Amino acid sequence: MILEKGLLGAWVCLFFCLPGAHADLTRYRRIRPLPEKVLKPCAFPFVYEDVSYDRCIMVHSDYAWCSVESNFNGQWRYCISTDPPACKFPFVFGRKLYHDCTKDGYVLGRTWCALTHNYNLNGLWKPCSPNGEGGIGGGRLLIR
Numbered sequence: 001m002i003l004e005k006g007l008l009g010a011w012v013c014l015f016f017c018l019p020g021a022h023a024d025l026t027r028y029r030r031i032r033p034l035p036e037k038v039l040k041p042c043a044f045p046f047v048y049e050d051v052s053y054d055r056c057i058m059v060h061s062d063y064a065w066c067s068v069e070s071n072f073n074g075q076w077r078y079c080i081s082t083d084p085p086a087c088k089f090p091f092v093f094g095r096k097l098y099h100d101c102t103k104d105g106y107v108l109g110r111t112w113c114a115l116t117h118n119y120n121l122n123g124l125w126k127p128c129s130p131n132g133e134g135g136i137g138g139g140r141l142l143i144r
Helices: 002-017
Strands: 046-048 051-053 065-067 076-078 091-093 096-098 112-114 125-127
Antiparallel strands (some): 046 051, 065 076, 091 096, 112 125
């Protein structure tokens, strides 16, 4: 019985203690985003922890999200491809044409999309959200 409790404690610690294991929006974990079809639009700009944002963010989360109120009050949702900035489909990466988010070239094994129709020209991209649609904007891919 003690061994079983020890294993349970290890699993609980593994889930809650590892950085990046879950979104840090856990204080709002009872508040789940609703299915896309009934979601409120993102409220841009919105204020979260005294900072104003004009796009989807990954602050305290593994995936891009936005507030649905101008002052964050716990109501949020994951960002989708129509949230700014939008994924551009199809897009060229290397010598291949993509019509959806892809894992190709991303060392973390997550999906991403280009912010222009030709990633090769300017390298603009963003990670995609858990459901495979575009998330927060930014940066350059780690591997070409």
